[in-house]
Amino acid sequence: MSNQDTSAETPAEEGQDVQEVVIDPNAITINLNGRDVPARKGELIIAAADRAGDFIPRFCYHPRMKAVGMCRQCMVEVEGPRGPMMVVSCMTPVAEGQVVRTETEQVKRAQEGILELLLANHPLDCPVCDKGGECPLQDQAFSHGPGESRYVEEKRHYEKPIAISDLVYLDRERCILCDRCTRFASDVAGDPLISFTHRGNNTQVLTFPDEPFASYFSGNTVQICPVGALTAKPYRFKARPWDLEETESTCTTCAVGCRVSVQSSRDSLVRLQGVDVPGDPDRESVNWGWLCDRGRFNFESVNNADRLSNPMVKTDGKLTATSWSQALETAARTIRLAISSRGADSVGIIGGARLANEDVRAWAMLADALGITRRDAQLDDGLPAEIFSLPQASVNDAASATTVVLLGPDLKEELPVLHLRLRDAATKRGVRIVEFASKATGLTRHAWKSVPYEPGNQVAAVRAAVADPEISAQFAKGNVVVVLGRANLAESSDFTLQAFNALADAIPALRVLPVLRRGNVRGALEQGLAPQSDGDTRDILEAAADGHIECLVLLGADPISDVPDVDLARRALANARNIIALDTFPSASSVLADVLLPVAAFAERTGSVTNIEGSISCLSQRVTARGTSRPDWMVAVELAERLGHDLGVDSLTGLAAQSVENGTRTTLSTSGVTAPDRNSYALRLVVSRKMYDKAVGTVTSPSLVGLAPSAAIHLNPRDIEAIGTSAGREVRVSTSRTSIVLPVRADPGVLKGTAWVPFNLPGADVRELLGADQPVTDVRVENLS
Amino acid sequence: MTGSYTHAAGFYAGDRPKIVTSRFEYADSFTLERYLATDGYKGLRAALGRPANDVHEEVKNATVLGRGGAGFPAGTKWGLMPPGNFPRYLVVNGDESEPGTYKDRLLMERDPHQLIEGCLIACYAAGLSRCFLYIRGEMALAQERVAAALNEAYAAGYVGRNILGSSFSVDIVLHWGAGAYVVGEETALIESLEGNRGMPRLKPPYFPAAIGLYGQPTIVNNVETLANLPWITRNGAEAYTAIGTKTSPGTRMVAVSGHVNRPGVYEIINGVTTFRDLFYGEEFCQGIRNGNKLKAFVPGGGSAPWFLPDQLDLPFEASQVGPAGSMLGSGAIMVMDETTDIPYAALTLTRFYAHESCGKCTPCREGGTWLERILTRIVEGNGTDADLEQLVEVGTSICPGDFPHASSERLGLSAVPFPYKMTTICFVGPSAYAPVNSALTLFPEEFAARVTKRNRIPVTAVGGE
Amino acid sequence: MSRLNDANVAIAQEIISRYPRPKSALIPILHLSQEQNGYVTEDAMKHIAELVGVTPAEVLGTASFYEMFKFEPVGKYVINICGTMSCALLGADELLHKAEHKLGIKAGGTTADGMFTIEHAECQAACTEAPCLQVNYRYRFRMTPAQLDALIDDLAAGKLAEEIPPHGTLARVRQHIPADKSVGALPPEAPNQEPTWMNGKAAL
């Protein structure tokens, strides 16, 4: 709530004298171990002590979750009316002038007592425990413990580690019942699939039999477990803390920009952990320390043996390894020839979202030098870069807004940690969510209003909503943030732009949090790889398909796997005269290249990336690059040299990302497409992503590859009845152009009259049905005869 | 007597003034017919004939001390609810399971309508718009009798919409538990009623009167507390305070069990009757069995510090029993004669609390079982002096004594001060140590003997799992 | 068959309707399922999760906290012998050993014929009638080993079938709230209204 109030005040504060000293009404002072330290009204003693640098031992307390006062370890002495009282500092709020002592004999005795009791049933298998060496219980037993245990009784025994999901193991003998994992699962992730069971001395954490802890966020429970009770399959027995090396970096799996600690052992990545800096708004990480499992575990892909490690050039029809100089020479020649024969317009550059800002800058400089205007960092699956010139909102702005309007993808599937932040805002901070969606999303059940629309009808839906007195009254309260992204790959993005304009008309001073999902897509678009004029990826591919492209450069892009209109992508790559691809893995597209250059992957190079909210954070190198791989910027610089241009840079320093000024637009330009009426193709198609799909990072990570569901068509139960099929049966799904066969899933979250087919899953490829020129995609669903 | 229900098991009337047990002698005391024939629902009528606030005042003036253990005056508790926040709920605590406690079950089995009428008066007076009557899971008969009574009362228009044609409407919902002592603790009771594991909530800040069931203001009252209300609205606060003492007016039900000649439940005059009256009086327990000597007694439920015979003359008055170092709790008195094996007696209580720990707080979850293990070992005759020290060490981790230990002159062991300081959320933790503390400090020699002389009693007589 | 049968689903729905939040009905409905099957089955817990709108893990979490819920079959007659202080002082141990001897099982065990389960129980709120025990939560007071012996024989011979239903059945009288009398369970977040009778006037 408090964030809400303050943010509600901001308009009033405008025009205030900047010099004026603002006295924080929430600032108070407590006396901690004899010194006066600052604290904030309503915060807990333990939090204030943390900031003051006096560590109070604790196990159940976690700054990002509601305190439960369960382990009783954090007891301190507070001066009360009737003398000193023992209180648990994770449950007791500070008060002006409060006298707190954390080191008296009383406190020491109490803390030692609790620790002895916690250790009573804890197996002493630290030497073989993943947590050994970085274990809060082990550490605090040394720092605050009684020394040796006098517990001579038989300890509790349970079956040694049981797999509670595909990624997480549980060892109940080590568990100290701090309620962290269970609290995280129910309160933060909203997946109460693990719970305390039984009672008293037999209390234990369990899943329901045969109902695994299948949460997108399960890895966080491993990170916050204060002992080695929860361990992650990808990390078990991989390394010991003392031979871990770590650096702070940014996760590039999606565009949220989660701060991570990248950890390696013997020059190979072994673990990623979320980084949090609570209580310091300036240094606070956007992810609050949380990560999604995909981001946490797909570092395995970097270690994958199938990585490209040497440059390759196509000689009589097949790619063969060669030297960098050979490869670069060939690439340079290809580009020179293209330009000299058919001009710079015959060269197209697709991709850039996988690159760091510095790579993007280098490639943009090269393109400028050569006069190449055909470039696009997106793959015809996002929204125009224009959305960055709307008034921007940060993730914190959204999480503390009065109203958040969702006009985009299912965040739980595409930007998972943003989903957590907004879920927290809606469930704990009274932020009201107004959602526009053509199928239920992870936030639907937390939305104050969820407005369903059929693909193509979002404009009408928005107009109706803003006309609703209750909703417009809510918008009138001000401080509205619109989360704007691409919800459906089977419809024209123009509908979303029109819908946004309709919102902008109705809501003055709204701000926008753009949610394009690919790693550094915002950086790529802002640092120089946005389409110039109108040469976006679709235009480039169409030109290529029509034989107008002499040289197609793929910067970590795989059009054949990612462009919705797969047929267009195939024709384009087939008809492009030459292809130069920079990639980390051989992909459906890069194997077609004439020159294939291996580049450094995540944690193999330094640089910076820009997240959804436009803030720039660092990428750090933790391990040496695979084989002869180089960072993408180096390739650009060397090609430039060979093409007779000096970009004037020989290191990253010359490539620092350029700052972008905040947007001034209020509406977006649209082409005003409209949705045609239904014909015999009765179901309107929604195509969007699941968290686990055939993405390179996922399929090349052994722990994740099995988690992608297989392709299916999700239908509303009423439609399933109407069609006369049933869940699990296969149906033929056809458009005017072709048809595919998919199994049926029943899904009440899908609107009647629509069909949802998740994108890029193992099985029949829904993209066969999509046409880039179709405003919407209507399908016919029939039983197989 | 072998236990058939109809038998007046446990209750002994006598010719003392009766407030809550007046109908117990009738075989059909639980029927609406009998209830109406004996002033039934007149208290409700009287109440509805006055503004709700007057009724609240009346109850306040009567100072009905809570009978669930804490002894907090009901009328005052109702006044703690934040104004203007509705709905407010009434949760009736019928989870009676404190060792030695036996009264609420009788009140529910024998006079369910009296309880229902009490609930209605409370709801009317305090503006509570829904009542949940939580009965302990193991009490099948009480559940049947209350269910039947509620069905009768609904049919006759005493409960539900526009009661007796008035503007007062309230539902009473029968709810029942499933076996967990700690659920008797009021915040755990609320958790349980919400369908959760019955673990106590932290308080403060969650005093149920402010934030209770579903986060709304909630009054939790004990069955006996509420059973007093019909009499009070019928006869007035003055008549009530005329009985007993100023600080402990009215009567209260006590259960005397253990080594007495006539163990039973008695409705006694509050604040006046002494333990001596109770144990030796003709109309009460008629002396210690086989003319044995009294060794010690537990004055107020399993967690209360024990008393020695020299405290026999204390009256049933909190303001005197408290300073004497114990509490009256839920009116549960357990008597031990000279033949009692003290360490074993302590074990039977510690085992109870260890078994009933909800598992939330480390000290209670781990410490309770640890105490039980050590004590069992000692009772079985396999204990060592180190075990005695360890009992105190573990105890001190649950309810810290003055530091360094105020060592008892009778043995180098500490006496944990009462009321207990605690490192736990609720009293179950300290309660696991309470009996050990009493036994150790009052009868150190019995432990000393037990840890030196091995196998003094046969293991089979221990009865632990 | 171990999901709730239709009759019980109907009862469950009625119970749920009495609470401002469905989850509150969890324990009563768990009893209902135990009455139907003699113990709480996994299918029942899944079914109940659907009925009250929580996950099966949450149902298990709550159910396993309470001792009366059994997760595998127990005897037709569960004999709970109280072992807390008052009963212990007056011979609870002898009773337990008698039962263990006669039935040839240890506390916590069930006889091969599935007739009897013995449990060491904690205080049953009948301390003045010590030593006492319960058979399927029906009391027996001031028991002697001889009386226990006879009791077990009677139970085995079906003599007490009238008084003591098979394990799982608790109260045989259910509360019924007539629709025309019911005030109904408003959700706590319903508009904050002071009860009508709090208007400073007498209700009658």
Ligand SMILES: Cc1cc2nc3c(=O)[nH]c(=O)nc-3n(C[C@H](O)[C@H](O)[C@H](O)COP(=O)(O)O)c2cc1C
């Ligand atoms: C561990 C524990 C167990 C309790 N058990 C009961 C109980 O079985 N019945 C009861 O009425 N109160 C019990 N209480 C007291 C309740 O918390 C609460 O104070 C009481 O029900 C309030 O009602 P009253 O004010 O009418 O006494 C227990 C308290 C604790 C700490």
Ligand code: SF4
């Ligand atoms: S003291 Fe014991 S019973 Fe009470 S809350 Fe803590 S763990 Fe639960």
Ligand code: FES
């Ligand atoms: S950290 Fe405070 S009780 Fe666990």
